[in-house]
Amino acid sequence: MNGADTLVGTLLASGVDTCFANPGTSEMHFVAALDANPDMRCVLCLFEGGVTGAADGYARMSGGVAATLLHLAPGFGNGHANLHNASKAGVGIVNVVGDHAQRHLRYEAPLKGDIEGVAGSVSSWVRRAAGPESVARDAAEAVAAARSGGGRIATLILPADAAWGAAEGAAKAPAPPPLLRPDPAQVAAAADALRRPGAALVVSGPGLHGAPAEDAGRIAAATGCRLIAPFFAPRLRGGAGAPAVERMQYVVEENSAFFDGVAHMVLVGADRPVNFFAYPGKPSTPEPPGATHDPLCPPGWDVAWTLAALVDAVGPAEPRRNASARPEAPTGPITPQTVGAAVARALPDETVIVNEAVTAGLTLAPALRGAPPHDLLSNTGGAIGMCLPLAVGAAVAAPGRRVLALTGDGSAMYTLQSLWTMARERLDVTVVVFANRGYRILRLEMANLGVTDYGRNAQRMFDVEDPSLDWQALACGHGVPSERVETAEALEAAIARASATPGPTLIEAVMAS
């Protein structure tokens, strides 16, 4: 038995049984250890952004901790962006990052790099295993760290000699420290405040699905306060029958209007609302001047307990729920306006939607409200390229549920390699690529900045044209069947068809220009 064996054994003993991997030479003993432990499900991704995004999607849907296997500092770097998103989602991930053997680090080998530096920029917990005998304990503490605060990024650096050296016995992760809770007096005060005019309960993190979401709905019903979720929430229970939640807006002016009349916010699992970007002459925050904030339960505290305690304080009530509503069948060109209806009509029950449609997805929310019940995973960190990887992880975590990945063409290009993993693992994912031939969001942002007239250099930064991407060919290259649609009715039919077909399908939805 070696250090790598004890690492895999410790992960399994600690309830971590899924590893998204892009291994290299320094991790060969870990790979050999995976071999000896077929209970560990290994999912190969052909790029590390696919690995870390899949871990995020897995953790969001399973509620558990996902493991990743990455190769030295550059491998971690490639996974950085989706770990950024995962850290903002508050999920638990243990990254195992191979490094050179200790003795090799005194020389300038090509792959020697600052793993601690790149990992530390996005991890809550980083440790280098000192030797093979410490690996089991280190791994156990990594899992505990990943479970702390409801879900964090923990990175264990595994030198090759710590993996290959002799070691004995696996360990088991200790319980993470208990989640922090607000004082009961603070809960009582918050409950009182929520009954006043202009009050809003702002909820995120684990407060937007399952029992906590029900509690949030009860609180809103009992107090008459508004119930508000961020525009980009990690996991939002939605559709008919779900507690009615209002979602913040992306565009600054629309978000200011959204918060009109809000005088006081109680924050549970959520940070103070902030606009996505700052713009000259526009406010960073959306609420009216003078509105107050009560950071009752910050992200990483006990959201479920806090919401339950608020229910106790405000008294019983039945949540207001989204009514079932089927939009009119959309026809004609595929536009941000018709996309929502097409998706809502074709959505199978209990779909997991991963939304990175950017401009095409900005208008999705109203259509989804009355759609069949579903979970919606959004881009919590704003680093684009999360959609296809998250869809991989969500599908691994939730077999039997369809995953619908909605992505812009620009976004999808960052991590398109995830298509291959969908094909290999026969994942039930429908990918819709909204082909608007460019970074449409940047045109919008340029206008937000007041620049509407621009020349060749800018234009060529916004357009993904000349040549256009051929998404059917890209899907074929990765082994994923596909079709192309150019009308809203064809899009609806294609989503319905793909939903009934096991395995992945890619739909290229050509947007009207």
Added chain:
Amino acid sequence: MNGADTLVGTLLASGVDTCFANPGTSEMHFVAALDANPDMRCVLCLFEGGVTGAADGYARMSGGVAATLLHLAPGFGNGHANLHNASKAGVGIVNVVGDHAQRHLRYEAPLKGDIEGVAGSVSSWVRRAAGPESVARDAAEAVAAARSGGGRIATLILPADAAWGAAEGAAKAPAPPPLLRPDPAQVAAAADALRRPGAALVVSGPGLHGAPAEDAGRIAAATGCRLIAPFFAPRLRGGAGAPAVERMQYVVEENSAFFDGVAHMVLVGADRPVNFFAYPGKPSTPEPPGATHDPLCPPGWDVAWTLAALVDAVGPAEPRRNASARPEAPTGPITPQTVGAAVARALPDETVIVNEAVTAGLTLAPALRGAPPHDLLSNTGGAIGMCLPLAVGAAVAAPGRRVLALTGDGSAMYTLQSLWTMARERLDVTVVVFANRGYRILRLEMANLGVTDYGRNAQRMFDVEDPSLDWQALACGHGVPSERVETAEALEAAIARASATPGPTLIEAVMAS
């Protein structure tokens, strides 16, 4: 005029006129400034690894500094791996990384991240512009930092308000500090040592092309020492007529044999030789026990001056040069053995070869020795995914020369988005993807570790099969014409055909299994 205008003006005034970019919202004012300065060539890449790798390839071939435009911490993270390679190559790059406006950073916006942390892990110089008035000076110092030590990674963080705020006038980069030089007495001692039996001159960095490479060849001829280059050099002048240089080996045992008889090494622009990875029971370094090292001119010092001074010390001599040799026409299956002959025979004069063929490329060196003169760019940092991006940058820097990108299929998948940039910019690149349907190198490494028998979990980490990638479809998806070949003679013909065709072509070379 705003901060972004002064930034672009300063780059241009400092001789930096090419920017590889993947912009986001926080960089819109920079994009607007690029518009106003059409002298700046902007090259859009659809993923940041493509941006930074292109900057590396550009810098290697131009000898100048490339600029990149990246979007906040995750954008930098996506570019980390190829910056790692670039830092090991010793090239000059100025990264401009947009960030939120200063006032926005007090809130928890989704894209807020630790830019200093991720950038610091791979940059020699990092600075955050304090405000619009400082941007020009900051940019000028960034360029000087990127030129220091012969070429370094400099990262300038540009908050959105520093870009959009009013500013006046561009600056010009000061001269970088002079390169360090060894003491003349040390040069004289090294010259003496090189005349003794068992001496080797180990050269890397700028010492392997142009006038310094000629000098290195003269020194070897005058002293009788061996002239040795790393296996992965940033830019190696090769082919018929180039000074004869021996290249280190990748496989540990072969590298030990290569260094057999070496008693003393003079290092110029090179670190002490080290094997790529450490393995249990195998040495980290390749030279015989007791061999000594003279770190005469460390990487980042004045390699050209040192080699010229050594020539003065050892006296005039004509370098031994590679003889022209045309291998027999290869036939039959495409194997690591036949690849070299096919490439060497089809190579146009003055090709820039970017080699990341990994296993298929391990045997390329002997065939290239007598091939038409060329430059060879290798993976200096070992972070895979450099080939296609470097080819983009090399082609931008060296119009009129053909670029031949040799890559494994596993490697190419990391940054395949670069194909699109080749098509858009009509770059004269021939991409050969050696399709061995897997990470063949990992099978080799597993064997190096003594593991030859492995099961499903390991196997599925090594094979990129089920499904196989279809590289013709992937090329088509990115707008690049392609063909597929399955014999060595067809490969030779395809490379010759592509070389005669303007713009990019991808050749999928199916390896014999």
